[in-house]
Amino acid sequence: xxxxxxxxxxxxxxxxxxxxxxxxxxxxxxxxxxxxxxxxxxxxxxxxxxxxxxxxxxxxxxxxxxxxxxxxxxxxxxxxxxxxxxxxxxxxxxxxxxxxxxxxxxxxxxxxxxxxxxxxxxxxxxxxxxxxxxxxxxxxxxxxxxxxxxxxxxxxxxxxxxxxxxxxxxxxxxxxxxxxxxxxxxxxxxxxxxxxxxxxxxxxxxxxxxxxxxxxxxxxxxxxxxxxxxxxxxxxxxxxxxxxxxxxx
Amino acid sequence: xxxxxxxxxxxxxxxxxxxxxxxxxxxxxxxxxxxxxxxxxxxxxxxxxxxxxxxxxxxxxxxxxxxxxxxxxxxxxxxxxxxxxxxxxxxxxxxxxxxxxxxxxxxxxxxxxxxxxxxxxxxxxxxxxxxxxxxxxxxxxxxxxxxxxxxxxxxxxxxxxxxxxxxx
Numbered sequence: 001x002x003x004x005x006x007x008x009x010x011x012x013x014x015x016x017x018x019x020x021x022x023x024x025x026x027x028x029x030x031x032x033x034x035x036x037x038x039x040x041x042x043x044x045x046x047x048x049x050x051x052x053x054x055x056x057x058x059x060x061x062x063x064x065x066x067x068x069x070x071x072x073x074x075x076x077x078x079x080x081x082x083x084x085x086x087x088x089x090x091x092x093x094x095x096x097x098x099x100x101x102x103x104x105x106x107x108x109x110x111x112x113x114x115x116x117x118x119x120x121x122x123x124x125x126x127x128x129x130x131x132x133x134x135x136x137x138x139x140x141x142x143x144x145x146x147x148x149x150x151x152x153x154x155x156x157x158x159x160x161x162x163x164x165x166x167x168x169x170x171x172x173x174x175x176x177x178x179x180x181x182x183x184x185x186x187x188x189x190x191x192x193x194x195x196x197x198x199x200x201x202x203x204x205x206x207x208x209x210x211x212x213x214x215x216x217x218x219x220x221x222x223x224x225x226x227x228x229x230x231x232x233x234x235x236x237x238x239x240x241x242x243x244x245x246x247x248x249x
Numbered sequence: 250x251x252x253x254x255x256x257x258x259x260x261x262x263x264x265x266x267x268x269x270x271x272x273x274x275x276x277x278x279x280x281x282x283x284x285x286x287x288x289x290x291x292x293x294x295x296x297x298x299x300x301x302x303x304x305x306x307x308x309x310x311x312x313x314x315x316x317x318x319x320x321x322x323x324x325x326x327x328x329x330x331x332x333x334x335x336x337x338x339x340x341x342x343x344x345x346x347x348x349x350x351x352x353x354x355x356x357x358x359x360x361x362x363x364x365x366x367x368x369x370x371x372x373x374x375x376x377x378x379x380x381x382x383x384x385x386x387x388x389x390x391x392x393x394x395x396x397x398x399x400x401x402x403x404x405x406x407x408x409x410x411x412x413x414x415x416x417x
Contacts, residue, residue: 016401052379075258223388
């Protein structure tokens, strides 16, 4: 067993300061060396980092005007690094056919990530994802794209909507929705002055989160809603909406 | 350029850019520098997204850890350190949040409630380190308590926060 001291102190007590970035550069480097040889400490540090990350929830604010465009433009010019070299984990890529970026995005949107699945060997499956990706990209890259989060009533579930009237579409993903019997699925609705229009089914969640779906045919003045329906889908909502939001015009 | 990746990145941006800029503003206390750091972080996320390892934690924690680290690194760089001396006296931390969504507000409220369940010293230690970017030695000096105490309070405070928030 490797012994380690940071200036004469027990390194285990530094896990909190480490998670808070409250160590100076040299203490930090030494603590990271310690972590690499202590799986239990690394696990504790990760848990504390998850908790620390939540502190940022109190800081979330509107990004400055134009930053999105600047960042997206910089990204378009910037080459991406390949995955860090490590043995391929067969079967661990839980989103087959999804590009790594989608996996990260799903993870970010659902907040709790289960899967990585990023690889170059997924090229062959790209084609089927491409039209969906293009539709999603059209919404996300639209100049009027707007994002909002919706809480599901009486549950801890939530949904994220990115919408664009120019693209006549929105992208929706949900997390932590109550699970349904296998005979039911969540159905999405657009509700305008002429009543509710079926807008597609939500894919079955994986570990509580759903992959983003694209909802097209968005009209000005629509509300967006979600209800539990028979798995084959309904033409009209047959149960109370668990989520409903008025979309900005 | 793969368009699918850009689309995915757009989702990442939509969800987390507000947090990233919030962290940078909180730590740096300077809108221009904060935006610079936030943009660097978001670009780093784009560049290194393939290196994100879901087995090591959530995507959000990955991005937030990076954002806080970069903000802190910047504030501790020499130039910033000089500017900051004058501001060190002002220690009050305000959670000036502009959370536009109900879910975001609920998340933030849960964090505040959990922070509120900590002891004063745990809360002050964590707050000064996270929201202002001080090292534990600086925190100890500011609070006039031994460094060993601050380290311990940061750890047991975060453990309590973790359990209160139900993250693991």
